Amino acid sequence: MQQKTIKIGTRGSPLALAQAHEVRARLMAAHGLAEDQFAIVVIKTSGDQVVGSLADVGGKGLFTKEIEEALLGEEIDLAVHSMKDMATTLPAGLTISAMLPREDVRDAFISLAYPSLDAVPAGGRIGTSSLRRQAQVKLRRPDLEVIGFRGNVQTRLKKLADGVADATFLACAGLRRLGLTDQITASIETDVMLPAVAQAAIGIEIRAGDEDNNALTGVLNDERTALCVTAERAFLRILDGSCRTPIAGLAEFDGDVLRLRGQILSPDGAREFSTVKSGSPASAIRLGEDAARELLDRAGPGFLSSSPASAT
Ligand SMILES: NCc1[nH]cc(CCC(=O)O)c1CC(=O)O
DSSP states (O other), X not given: OOOSOEEEEEOOSHHHHHHHHHHHHHHHHHHTOOGGGEEEEEOOOGGGTOOSOGGGTTOTTTTTHHHHHHHHTTSOSEEEEEGGGSOSSOOTTEEEEEEOOOOOOOXXXXXXXXXXXXXXXXXXXXEOOXXXXXXXXXXXXXXXXXXXXXXXXXXXXXXXXXXXXXXXXXXXXXXXXXXOGGGOSXXXXXXTSOOOTXXXXXXXXXXXXXXXXXXXXXXXXXXXXXXXXXXXXXXXXXXXXXXXOOEEEEEEEETTEEEEEEEEEOTTSSOEEEEXXXXXXXGHHHHHHHHHHHHHHHHOTTTTTTSOOOOO
């Protein structure tokens, strides 16, 4: 295959690096390549520099912008992303060539004091900067206080240890990839907390029409993961059109049938709409779009526009 060094672009957080290393290892195994045939290129993104809530600055896309520019500028050959952090529409000239097999899609409840969300006493402080998790917590436990909690996985675990909050939530997938599953107090079933669209999926992005890197990375694609994430992102794309709100969505295979669950909430959790759509894998995009249109219809005009932005 390629003789020259394959440049893999990634953010510099420990989780992003672990994901880039996983892609490198899979490419080495698939093609019999050596580690020194790759270079991991760390790129700082706007999202890494935000100190307040991501919701205030536009959320999604912030963690990918500079990496995508490097891809378009041919400074790197491929980029590794959490699909959860990607905007629903890619910049012109770029494409997702593969998604790795999906990790555990659930959110993890993490607390040094309480075994479960239900066990947190009234007035307890839940640290999260995800509008989705905030709304879902408020829906279930309106008596709890939600406080902002940003930073990478390690930073948030440190804040928890420092007593800044009584509990927090992180994606099980990220903790697993970091070898931090021992930090998980309880994995929350998806009927209790429906995950973010594309949670636990890693995508590889290349330049559209780049046949060499398409062949290199395409072999890593997990078709079922790609179909599920395609349905979820179609769901998000319709809801995202004008503005943003707490949104959750998860597609799964039930035998050969694709089943998508979608949910939208008001940020305070007081209003919630959810739906389920099933169909053939070939109708993945339509399932997502139908679910989104149904929720928009039921929630009524103004539901989305009355809420600020949401990402994770
Ligand atoms: N928004 C940050 C982000 N992007 C992807 C993950 C976790 C890994 C994944 O969902 O693939 C996280 C952290 C978190 O939500 O705990």
